[in-house]
Structure formats: structure tokens, C-alpha cells
Amino acid sequence: MLVGVVGKPNVGKSTFFAAATLKDVPIADYPFTTIKPNVGVAHLVSECVCKEMGVTDAPRNSSCVNGTRHIPVRIVDVAGLVEGASAGKGLGNQFLDDLRQADALIHVVDASGSTDIEGKKVAAGSHDPIEDIQMVEREFDLWMFGILKRDWEKATRSLEQTGGKIIDHLAERLSGLSVSPADVEQVLLRMRLRTEKPSLWTDEQLMQFVAETRKLTKPSLLAANKADLPTSPQYIEMLRKTGKEVVPCASEAELLLRRAAEHGLVDYIPGSAGFTVRDGAKLTSAQAGALKMVEEKVMKAYGGTGVQDAINRSFFDLLKAIVVYPVEDETKLTDKEGRVLPDAFVMRGGSTALDLARTVHSELAEGFLYAIDARTGKRLAADHLLRNREIVKIVSSGKRG
Ligand SMILES: Nc1nc2c(ncn2[C@@H]2O[C@H](COP(=O)(O)OP(=O)(O)O)[C@@H](O)[C@H]2O)c(=O)[nH]1
Ligand SMILES: [Mg+2]
Numbered sequence: 579m580l581v582g583v584v585g586k587p588n589v590g591k592s593t594f595f596a597a598a599t600l601k602d603v604p605i606a607d608y609p610f611t612t613i614k615p616n617v618g619v620a621h622l623v624s625e626c627v628c629k630e631m632g633v634t635d636a637p638r639n640s641s642c643v644n645g646t647r648h649i650p651v652r653i654v655d656v657a658g659l660v661e662g663a664s665a666g667k668g669l670g671n672q673f674l675d676d677l678r679q680a681d682a683l684i685h686v687v688d689a690s691g692s693t694d695i696e697g698k699k700v701a702a703g704s705h706d707p708i709e710d711i712q713m714v715e716r717e718f719d720l721w722m723f724g725i726l727k728r729d730w731e732k733a734t735r736s737l738e739q740t741g742g743k744i745i746d747h748l749a750e751r752l753s754g755l756s757v758s759p760a761d762v763e764q765v766l767l768r769m770r771l772r773t774e775k776p777s778l779w780t781d782e783q784l785m786q787f788v789a790e791t792r793k794l795t796k797p798s799l800l801a802a803n804k805a806d807l808p809t810s811p812q813y814i815e816m817l818r819k820t821g822k823e824v825v826p827c828a829s830e831a832e833l834l835l836r837r838a839a840e841h842g843l844v845d846y847i848p849g850s851a852g853f854t855v856r857d858g859a860k861l862t863s864a865q866a867g868a869l870k871m872v873e874e875k876v877m878k879a880y881g882g883t884g885v886q887d888a889i890n891r892s893f894f895d896l897l898k899a900i901v902v903y904p905v906e907d908e909t910k911l912t913d914k915e916g917r918v919l920p921d922a923f924v925m926r927g928g929s930t931a932l933d934l935a936r937t938v939h940s941e942l943a944e945g946f947l948y949a950i951d952a953r954t955g956k957r958l959a960a961d962h963l964l965r966n967r968e969i970v971k972i973v974s975s976g977k978r979g
Contacts, residue, residue: 898927945976
């Protein structure tokens with residue numbers, strides 16, 4: 579699972595990305611090997627099961643800070659999007675290459691209204707961020723539309739002559755965006771489009787099709803950034819009225835806090851509603867002033883910087899992700915080496931016990947017999963739908979079982 583950080587230029591995407599990916603807690607090894615420069619590791623925070631189970635854990639793929647697990651996930655900083663990007667303007671199609679791999683999007687907007695549609699600085703409060711949202715979504719849709727439109731007449735005529743399926747054709751054209759035939763079918767059904775005569779679809783219908791496909795396959799939330807500025811609350815109010823999920827964010831404040839924590843100046847756990855200056859920390863007056871601003875304009879006003887919340891919500895709300903703890907010994911909650919609750923895996927919602935076996939090791943999946951719920955000791959079948967924070971032992975005839 580990969581979440582993309584998108585938006586027009588100068589809204590604070592890179593600041594958000596830098597803050598979210600700043601290594602804040604010590605972690606042994608990242609489970610991701612090849613990483614492109616604009617792909618980084620952020621963390622989900624989730625209440626660890628250690629307290630409930632009354633054990634002291636020894637995490638390996640994640641870390642546990644005061645009973646909260648920080649579990650690595652990947653996010654990608656997408657190049658800024660401007661009007662005309664779908665036709666190659668600005669960084670043009672680069673953003674689309676970044677976007678296509680993303681499963682969900684954090685759409686960063688400048689909630690202070692201090693950047694125009696191209697991202698140029700203007701008087702605070704003078705630009706309505708809702709226009710930016712429409713622009714970004716429209717560019718994305720126009721780009722998808724362009725992919726389909728390129729050979730539409732020829733392709734649909736040929737499909738109608740040979741009895742080929744429009745669903746397969748559309749899914750094939752959009753496969754680079756991880757759009758499946760089932761996704762296409764769902765959208766077409768909802769729109770009640772006549773699948774036997776695609777050559778009769780109008781451009782408006784095709785645009786509606788791509789917009790619906792985007793919503794289904796790239797669910798998004800709004801990170802209303804620069805929330806610390808005085809002109810932001812009014813726009814945040816307006817953004818909420820769009821019915822979209824809105825998370826007020828102060829990315830710069832989050833970056834400041836994580837850096838200060840890294841340097842041992844403050845105690846701060848991402849996602850929390852406050853921070854404390856460490857005893858004996860020698861702050862310059864500039865640092866003290868900046869922290870005071872964060873306290874007043876961010877922590878007191880919003881109960882947190884929102885960055886961690888946006889990351890969490892993109893996985894848990896948009897992708898319905900769950901955290902699962904695989905163990906070897908379901909009574910001691912250990913792995914082969916006796917480590918207690920070593921791993922916490924982030925999995926897609928709808929994942930099964932067999933999916934978990936696959937994630938742990940392919941041999942476990944091949945010889946899968948059944949799984950055991952460590953809390954109840956009950957057996958779970960291969961198709962058991964995993965629940966968030968479930969602790970599971972896989973029983974397998976495979977070598978690793
Ligand atoms: N006041 C305020 N400014 C911010 C915040 N986040 C980013 N900025 C500023 O917005 C400008 C653009 O940020 P950047 O991350 O480069 O934006 P990008 O072009 O979307 O990647 C920079 O001057 C940042 O310092 C924030 O939370 N509050
Ligand atoms: Mg940037």
C-alpha cells in the first residue's frame with residue numbers, strides 16, 4: 579500500500595512529506611528495500627496489544643513507545659500539479675507517474691488562501707482553496723480521459739464488431755493506475771452506461787466515468803495545511819462543507835517538533851496533542867519563540883499538528899487498513915527466537931488469514947492448514963477476515979510452519 583501526497587505547488591507538500599518521514603523513533607530495519615527519492619517511510623500509530631495482553635514486547639519491524647506501535651508505511655511526494663498538467667504543462671506527466679502507483683491520496687491544500695491557483699504568493703485569505711481542489715481533480719480526470727480518448731472511436735467500433743468487452747478494454751487501458759475490471763464494472767453499473775454500445779457514450783459520460791473511477795480507486799482526504807495562519811479557520815470551515823474528509827494540518831510545526839525531538843530538546847510523540855521541553859534543554863530565543871507559537875497556534879487551537887492524523891486516516895479510513903500481529907507461539911505471543919510480539923503488519927482491509935500467511939512467508943501459505951486467534955485460542959479458516967489488532971498464529975505443513 580502506498581499513499582501519495584498531492585496538490586498544487588507551494589501548499590506545503592514537501593514540508594508535510596519531510597515532517598511525516600523524519601525518523602522520529604529508533605527502528606532497526608525498514609522492511610522496504612528499493613526506495614525512490616520521492617518515496618519515504620512514515621509511520622502509522624496504533625495502540626499496541628502489549629498492554630492488553632500484559633506482556634513486555636520486543637518489537638522488530640516497528641517500535642513500541644509507551645504502548646503505542648509505530649509501524650512503517652510508504653508515502654510518495656508527488657510533483658506539484660498545475661492547470662494544464664494533463665496536457666504536459668509544468669512538470670507535466672511526471673506527477674502522473676508518481677500518482678499512478680498510489681492507492682490513496684492525501685490532497686494538501688493551502689488553507690490560508692495565500693497562494694494563487696499556480697502556487698504564487700498572494701495576500702493571505704485572498705484565494706479560495708476549493709478552486710485548487712477542483713483544478714487538481716480535473717487535471718487528473720483529463721489525463722485519464724486522454725488515455726481513453728486516444729483511440730476511442732477505433733477501439734469501440736472494433737469491440738462492437740468482435741463482441742469484445744468494454745470492461746476489459748477500459749481496465750486494460752487504466753491498468754497502470756491499478757484499476758481492475760471489477761472497479762470498472764462497479765462504476766459502469768452505478769452510472770447505468772450501456773456497455774454494448776460504448777461508441778455512443780458522450781464525452782461528458784466518459785469524463786463522468788473517469789471521475790467516478792478516480793474516486794473509487796484513489797480515495798482521498800484533504801490536508802488543510804498552514805492551519806496555523808490566521809486566515810485558515812474560515813477556509814477550513816468551507817472545506818468541511820464539501821463533505822470531504824478534512825484534516826487541519828500544520829506541517830511546518832510538525833517538522834519543527836520532530837527536529838527538536840531529534841535533537842533532544844523536546845519530548846514529542848507524533849500524533850499527540852502536546853510536547854514538553856526537556857529539563858535542561860538549552861533553547862535559543864528563536865527556538866523558544868517558535869515552540870511557543872506552535873503551542874499557541876497549533877496545539878491549543880487544533881489539539882495536534884494533524885500530520886500524523888492525516889497519515890493514519892489515509893491508511894485506516896481510506897484504505898481500511900488493519901494492523902495484525904503474527905506469532906509462532908500463541909500462548910507466549912513469541913516468534914521462533916522467543917521475541918514477544920515482534921512484528922506488526924499493516925494489511926489491506928478484507929485481508930484473510932491466508933493473506934497473512936502469504937505476507938509472512940510463501941511457504942507458510944503453501945502448506946496452510948489453519949490459523950489460531952491468540953486471544954481466544956480458536957481456530958480460524960483460511961478465508962477468515964482479519965480484524966484490526968488481531969494476534970494470529972499460522973499453522974502450516976510448510977517448512978516454516
Ligand atoms: N505557515 C505555514 N507555512 C507552511 C506550512 N507548511 C509549509 N509552509 C510553507 O509553504 C511554502 C511551500 O512549502 P513546500 O513544502 O515547499 O510546498 P510544495 O511546493 O507543495 O512542496 C514554504 O515556504 C513553507 O515553509 C505550514 O504548516 N504553515
Ligand atoms: Mg515540493
